[in-house]
Amino acid sequence: MKQTLARTSIRYLSDKAARFVPQSGVYPKGFVAGGIHCGVKKDGKSLDLALLHNTFGKDASAAAVFTTNKFKAAPVQVSQRIIKETKGSGINSIVVNSGNANAVTGAQGIKDAEDMVIVTDSVLESKPSSTLVMSTGVIGNNLPIDSILSGIPKLALSHLGDKHENWIECAQAICTTDTFPKLVTKQFQINSDTYTLAGLCKGAGMICPNMATLLGFFVTDAPVSPSALQQILKYAVDRSFNSITVDGDMSTNDTIVAIANGAAGGELIELNSSCAERYAAIQKEITDFAQQLAQLVVRDGEGATKFIKIRVKDSLSYKDAKSIASSVANSSLFKTAMYGKDANWGRILCAIGYANVSNGNSVIPSKTSVKFVPVDGSESLQLLKNGEPEKVDEERASQILEDEDLVIEIDLGTGGGQSADFWTCDLSHEYVTINGDYRS
Amino acid sequence: MKQTLARTSIRYLSDKAARFVPQSGVYPKGFVAGGIHCGVKKDGKSLDLALLHNTFGKDASAAAVFTTNKFKAAPVQVSQRIIKETKGSGINSIVVNSGNANAVTGAQGIKDAEDMVIVTDSVLESKPSSTLVMSTGVIGNNLPIDSILSGIPKLALSHLGDKHENWIECAQAICTTDTFPKLVTKQFQINSDTYTLAGLCKGAGMICPNMATLLGFFVTDAPVSPSALQQILKYAVDRSFNSITVDGDMSTNDTIVAIANGAAGGELIELNSSCAERYAAIQKEITDFAQQLAQLVVRDGEGATKFIKIRVKDSLSYKDAKSIASSVANSSLFKTAMYGKDANWGRILCAIGYANVSNGNSVIPSKTSVKFVPVDGSESLQLLKNGEPEKVDEERASQILEDEDLVIEIDLGTGGGQSADFWTCDLSHEYVTINGDYRS
Numbered sequence: 001m002k003q004t005l006a007r008t009s010i011r012y013l014s015d016k017a018a019r020f021v022p023q024s025g026v027y028p029k030g031f032v033a034g035g036i037h038c039g040v041k042k043d044g045k046s047l048d049l050a051l052l053h054n055t056f057g058k059d060a061s062a063a064a065v066f067t068t069n070k071f072k073a074a075p076v077q078v079s080q081r082i083i084k085e086t087k088g089s090g091i092n093s094i095v096v097n098s099g100n101a102n103a104v105t106g107a108q109g110i111k112d113a114e115d116m117v118i119v120t121d122s123v124l125e126s127k128p129s130s131t132l133v134m135s136t137g138v139i140g141n142n143l144p145i146d147s148i149l150s151g152i153p154k155l156a157l158s159h160l161g162d163k164h165e166n167w168i169e170c171a172q173a174i175c176t177t178d179t180f181p182k183l184v185t186k187q188f189q190i191n192s193d194t195y196t197l198a199g200l201c202k203g204a205g206m207i208c209p210n211m212a213t214l215l216g217f218f219v220t221d222a223p224v225s226p227s228a229l230q231q232i233l234k235y236a237v238d239r240s241f242n243s244i245t246v247d248g249d250m251s252t253n254d255t256i257v258a259i260a261n262g263a264a265g266g267e268l269i270e271l272n273s274s275c276a277e278r279y280a281a282i283q284k285e286i287t288d289f290a291q292q293l294a295q296l297v298v299r300d301g302e303g304a305t306k307f308i309k310i311r312v313k314d315s316l317s318y319k320d321a322k323s324i325a326s327s328v329a330n331s332s333l334f335k336t337a338m339y340g341k342d343a344n345w346g347r348i349l350c351a352i353g354y355a356n357v358s359n360g361n362s363v364i365p366s367k368t369s370v371k372f373v374p375v376d377g378s379e380s381l382q383l384l385k386n387g388e389p390e391k392v393d394e395e396r397a398s399q400i401l402e403d404e405d406l407v408i409e410i411d412l413g414t415g416g417g418q419s420a421d422f423w424t425c426d427l428s429h430e431y432v433t434i435n436g437d438y439r440s
Numbered sequence: 441m442k443q444t445l446a447r448t449s450i451r452y453l454s455d456k457a458a459r460f461v462p463q464s465g466v467y468p469k470g471f472v473a474g475g476i477h478c479g480v481k482k483d484g485k486s487l488d489l490a491l492l493h494n495t496f497g498k499d500a501s502a503a504a505v506f507t508t509n510k511f512k513a514a515p516v517q518v519s520q521r522i523i524k525e526t527k528g529s530g531i532n533s534i535v536v537n538s539g540n541a542n543a544v545t546g547a548q549g550i551k552d553a554e555d556m557v558i559v560t561d562s563v564l565e566s567k568p569s570s571t572l573v574m575s576t577g578v579i580g581n582n583l584p585i586d587s588i589l590s591g592i593p594k595l596a597l598s599h600l601g602d603k604h605e606n607w608i609e610c611a612q613a614i615c616t617t618d619t620f621p622k623l624v625t626k627q628f629q630i631n632s633d634t635y636t637l638a639g640l641c642k643g644a645g646m647i648c649p650n651m652a653t654l655l656g657f658f659v660t661d662a663p664v665s666p667s668a669l670q671q672i673l674k675y676a677v678d679r680s681f682n683s684i685t686v687d688g689d690m691s692t693n694d695t696i697v698a699i700a701n702g703a704a705g706g707e708l709i710e711l712n713s714s715c716a717e718r719y720a721a722i723q724k725e726i727t728d729f730a731q732q733l734a735q736l737v738v739r740d741g742e743g744a745t746k747f748i749k750i751r752v753k754d755s756l757s758y759k760d761a762k763s764i765a766s767s768v769a770n771s772s773l774f775k776t777a778m779y780g781k782d783a784n785w786g787r788i789l790c791a792i793g794y795a796n797v798s799n800g801n802s803v804i805p806s807k808t809s810v811k812f813v814p815v816d817g818s819e820s821l822q823l824l825k826n827g828e829p830e831k832v833d834e835e836r837a838s839q840i841l842e843d844e845d846l847v848i849e850i851d852l853g854t855g856g857g858q859s860a861d862f863w864t865c866d867l868s869h870e871y872v873t874i875n876g877d878y879r880s
Contacts, residue, residue: 069792072793139784140785346541346579385547389581
């Protein structure tokens with residue numbers, strides 16, 4: 001299933017790649033991107049070094065959310081420090097290597113991450129601390145830093161561009177066990193101004209809720225202040241990257257970065273009341289976009305054969321709705337039942353019942369209803385109504401479970417009216433195969 | 441892998457069964473046990489109805505811990521009520537069916553569970569509410585109650601006994617996807633009194649920490665008051681059944697019951713200072729025994745090929761030590777790595793790093809050390825020392841990982857001195873196979 005993109009001809013080896021990798025895109029002004037093989041990945045050819053750079057004359061705004069894991073990888077520590085020191089102003093580049101996470105690598109790891117920043121800043125003639133750094137891959141080995149440091153100038157000087165192919169290569173170069181590069185683009189309007197978003201991410205394993213759960217970045221040519229961008233990013237990530245799961249594991253390297261360079265013009269969107277309307281508009285655009293991007297991670301969940309949305313309705317709070325959705329989405333028994341196309345809704349209820357909710361009245365068995373909602377628009381199938389099991393048409397259930405996509409709707413019936421969506425995949429033999437033998 | 445024990449000849453179809461099912465046992469005085477096929481399991485022959493009964497003249501003491509899942513199965517609700525009403529005094533029988541969990545079965549489910557109690561009490565000529573009831577199996581279908589109610593007299597009148605075979609059949613009759621019946625016996629002394637413990641449990645799926653995680657009961661002929669027994673049971677279960685995991689799912693039916701009939705004589709062990717020494721002695725015996733029993737559940741974890749103890753040392757508190765051990769024990773990435781015999785200790789660190797600890801200083805990366813401890817007594821293998829990775833001898837690591845058993849020792853280096861043990865298994869292809877197709 002693993003995909004290798006040759007440098008010059010982009011070949012899609014998986015069916016999913018053919019369906020989810022765009023053939024073209026519309027890109028934000030003033031950014032160049034690219035990826036090369038520099039020598040981290042051992043096959044000698046897979047892309048493993050990515051760079052994204054703001055070429056617009058003005059300093060860009062940046063925002064970031066990082067893993068809350070206590071063992072933060074070196075690049076996370078370095079990027080966190082840079083965001084803090086610069087307050088998100090003047091971040092013009094992101095450099096990423098894949099194949100090695102530079103995590104739990106001691107003092108040498110910190111120095112290597114800092115050197116990646118220094119060399120990128122220098123070769124792109126930027127001020128110091130204009131670059132954020134990310135790494136993804138195996139934990140506990142020091143980077144082959146010489147290959148990376150000599151790769152950066154090669155990439156920066158000869159392999160960056162604003163073409164679709166450059167962006168695809170950039171997306172490919174951050175992948176590890178991903179079976180396809182994840183790239184989304186979108187154009188939108190705020191009043192009379194047209195803006196563009198491009199987003200890249202990588203996922204596949206160690207995907208878990210309640211924080212930035214993977215590597216990802218999105219860039220826009222809209223003008224947004226650093227503090228407004230930070231707040232928007234947090235809102236969007238809570239409802240996208242923090243509302244997906246593949247295996248419940250939370251990586252040491254999770255980082256999501258947003259950069260806005262303002263190259264498309266228009267008035268700056270800031271955190272003040274005069275911007276409220278434009279702020280709300282761009283927050284909605286970025287949140288929708290982040291959900292689209294995050295869903296690709298679930299589509300490409302390690303070994304996934306199913307794409308499942310858990311929608312929890314009529315909760316007393318968004319927090320409890322999300323907690324219940326997350327509990328179902330992370331249940332190994334539920335996920336294996338989905339893999340087996342088994343309408344074993346008892347496992348759904350079971351996971352609702354042990355969800356960690358803050359309000360004792362959030363789950364009342366006699367008010368809880370559950371149904372399967374097919375994505376083809378055909379009639380939904382009620383499984384449980386007000387705590388009582390329905391007589392389920394097993395044939396219809398099997399028919400619905402044949403589809404790759406499924407929505408499971410849980411109505412808590414509390415009268416609270418709050419809802420949350422969560423996206424997950426199934427747990428398959430292939431997941432075990434991939435993770436039982438990742439390092440070799 | 442599924443095992444069928446014929447009624448008269450006990451055949452062990454799995455290697456694990458041969459290793460973990462005792463060929464004989466020493467049983468507490470004044471108890472009879474047994475199991476039959478009554479018609480719940482669809483193969484028409486597997487044992488699916490179990491009964492355990494106190495024949496000693498005096499009323500026995502009982503204690504129980506139940507699932508905290510919001511969707512409590514009908515038998516859990518009924519047994520909880522009986523324990524509450526009787527304050528644990530005069531519980532003389534436990535009746536269990538396997539093959540159907542009687543969970544999410546509405547008012548009919550409650551009536552069925554109550555009828556199981558009524559018929560058992562009646563046929564054994566006990567006072568009303570002398571019986572606790574349990575069910576295990578598929579969720580959401582009503583019990584074939586007629587088969588069960590006509591099976592109870594047959595079992596109670598003709599198939600109970602105090603022989604090893606009777607206990608094995610009782611243990612077999614509570615199994616679902618278990619590959620072997622789980623039965624442990626033990627004799628111990630307190631001062632000059634000799635007491636005996638017999639314990640049965642079933643597990644395999646939906647095993648998860650932080651509560652009674654499966655069906656189990658243990659009985660002793662020691663004399664213990666109901667309130668003392670309840671407190672001892674809670675202590676023992678916290679350190680045994682609540683310190684194991686197979687898949688992190690928490691069932692709607694989890695119940696652990698202890699019964700003490702005092703048939704071996706001696707002075708009653710109560711909750712008062714004059715009993716302190718004997719209380720401490722029996723608490724230790726029961727806790728060790730509960731750990732032995734709980735470990736069998738991990739040994740028979742669905743699809744398990746490994747048996748792993750996570751020991752967390754030098755924590756600021758028992759609670760945080762247990763939380764960290766649980767986090768590692770439940771990580772899908774860690775469990776698949778163990779299945780793949782891959783010394784991917786980065787995944788161990790990662791899970792330590794996202795553990796839910798109450799004290800911010802419980803995990804300090806620069807003080808954390810991790811090693812593999814082989815169970816054959818050979819030298820342990822240091823993987824991480826004070827936050828810095830060791831140069832790992834991969835050949836030695838592979839050698840250690842060839843063993844079925846492994847201890848992973850995590851030293852937090854906080855100076856707090858508290859420790860916790862947690863037991864887990866690996867996540868294999870077979871787990872996915874079993875759970876992808878459990879109902880059919």
